Amino acid sequence: MLNIVLFGPPGAGKGTQSAKLIEKYNLTHISTGDLFRKHLGEGTELGKKAQTFMDQGRLVPDSLVIDMVRDKIKGDGQVNGIIFDGFPRTVAQAEALDQLMSELETDINGMVALEVPEDELRNRIMERGKTSGRTDDQDSEKVTTRIQVYEKETLPVAEFYKKQDKFFSINGVGSIEEIFNNICGVIDQVK
Numbered sequence: 671m672l673n674i675v676l677f678g679p680p681g682a683g684k685g686t687q688s689a690k691l692i693e694k695y696n697l698t699h700i701s702t703g704d705l706f707r708k709h710l711g712e713g714t715e716l717g718k719k720a721q722t723f724m725d726q727g728r729l730v731p732d733s734l735v736i737d738m739v740r741d742k743i744k745g746d747g748q749v750n751g752i753i754f755d756g757f758p759r760t761v762a763q764a765e766a767l768d769q770l771m772s773e774l775e776t777d778i779n780g781m782v783a784l785e786v787p788e789d790e791l792r793n794r795i796m797e798r799g800k801t802s803g804r805t806d807d808q809d810s811e812k813v814t815t816r817i818q819v820y821e822k823e824t825l826p827v828a829e830f831y832k833k834q835d836k837f838f839s840i841n842g843v844g845s846i847e848e849i850f851n852n853i854c855g856v857i858d859q860v861k
């Protein structure tokens with residue numbers, strides 16, 4: 671299996687690049703944000719529990735996220751590999767993912783981090799908010815909270831993968847194609 675964590679702040683381009691990567695490498699896409707939005711749309715209990723946190727731009731509690739990812743992976747059955755997008759977002763989630771990978775007798779090949787300056791992130795998110803229907807995209811204060819939460823709670827996850835020699839940084843500014851080619855360069859190295 672080829673398992674990649676696509677990492678970066680809100681608006682860095684993880685979803686955009688994931689769509690291209692799953693096609694090229696025949697992988698499964700697990701975006702915890704997309705999964706929560708699906709639960710929200712279907713009005714499930716999990717969706718209701720996640721909504722308050724998502725509306726405020728805060729992280730959904732680890733136990734809910736980890737159980738959802740475990741169910742998704744086990745439910746998907748045999749796959750070629752997985753692109754994780756927006757997960758893990760805390761060190762506890764990263765530890766749980768390692769545990770999950772070992773249960774499946776596989777491992778994370780690498781983390782690819784998209785680096786994008788804050789001004790550019792804000793522009794991208796506010797632009798996306800015009801059409802995404804995401805309430806957390808349309809309010810500048812919520813965007814600020816999401817970026818602060820990323821810096822405080824999520825950036826330490828990069829250290830977790832650096833310690834395992836699995837961290838690769840990519841410039842996330844430029845054309846989508848150019849960034850894609852650079853990510854593929856890393857994946858071809860770790861696969």
Ligand SMILES: Nc1ncnc2c1ncn2[C@@H]1O[C@H](COP(=O)(O)OP(=O)(O)OP(=O)(O)O)[C@@H](O)[C@H]1O
Nearest residue numbers: 679680681682683684685686687794798844845846
């Ligand atoms: N290289 C790029 N240059 C300019 N805009 C981009 C680039 N890549 C993606 N975008 C745009 O920026 C916005 C955010 O991209 P995307 O949704 O892929 O980010 P994300 O990291 O998945 O965000 P989030 O974590 O908030 O869901 C989208 O509107 C997308 O079209």
Ligand SMILES: Nc1ncnc2c1ncn2[C@@H]1O[C@H](COP(=O)(O)O)[C@@H](O)[C@H]1O
Nearest residue numbers: 702703723724728729730735756757759
């Ligand atoms: N891995 C996650 N941990 C906690 N909370 C999460 C996680 N993934 C998504 N969320 C919640 O959903 C929104 C939107 O996520 P995007 O990745 O930006 O689509 C996020 O702000 C959290 O509230």
